[in-house]
Amino acid sequence: MSYLHLSRLRVRAANALAGNYAINAAPVMAIVLFVHNLGLKTGCRPRRVAILHHDGQLLGEFGSDGFYDFHPQQRRGATFIDAKDYSSKNLHALSLQPTASCHLVISLLIEVDGPVNxxxxxxxLHSARIAGGSVDEVGAIEMQDDLDALTLRxxxxxxxxxxxxxxxxxxxxxxxxxxGSRATRSKAEPEDSPTLPTSWLAATVLGYAAITPFARREGVRMTGARPDDDGEHPLHAYSEPLLGLVQYISRRDYGPRPIPFWEHTWLQDDVFVVRQTQTS
Structure with missing residues (x-):
């Protein structure tokens, strides 16, 4: 067992739209899948990841009406769909697409089975993306066999x-x-454990549930990418995001609790989630 610490990753214009109902700067699902992709591209075997948030900036503006409503930046579509943009009344103009973006600074602590190159x-990392955002900079890359030997900011x-x-x-x-509540200690913790302070809660995507049967479909990701690829196409299903709650807790206030690692798993054949496990 070893640990890979990616310190202060600067992510530019990451997706902040969590489904149709929430905007946040906590893309937990995207970060867990980023780590999965890192394993595929580098040959290591990551098991789980802990996310340390340093800074987040939602891209948008606040209104001048005194109520400070946040209006996220919107972008026009880059291409027409089948030579015609179905959502625009003007056939010669591209319509706005519903988007919300953010800049992030995060550190990732990744638990890995075996060595890391x-x-x-x-x-x-030179071409990596997190939640669609470009990784512009990494402060340091640290590898240790001992968790206590890592330098966490x-x-x-x-x-x-x-x-x-x-x-x-x-x-x-x-x-x-x-x-809207005052989030304190989790009910899963012992009664004599230190109380967590009141701090920010956010609704974010923590899973996906399939709404159609899994089947082989043309035109989905990993199909038709290479004309000479005669391998078996992966199964595909349409799905809906599952929103859950996360909380920002400063390292100082978190205290001696085990590091909060995230891992992905299938709860059942049609429900894929990320959830938290802990290690001392």
């Missing part, structure tokens, strides 16, 4: 707060009530 990691751990979703029977009511 530093040169391959550096090469991967100050920041905010992103921790899962699915326990707050249990307050109501209806998931939407639970989500709205939880975001």
């Amino acid at each position: 530093r040169q391959k990691v550096e090469r991967f 100050n920041g905010f751990w992103l921790i899962e707060r699915s326990d707050l979703m249990a307050a109501h029977d209806h998931p939407v009511d639970a989500l709205v009530a939880a975001i």
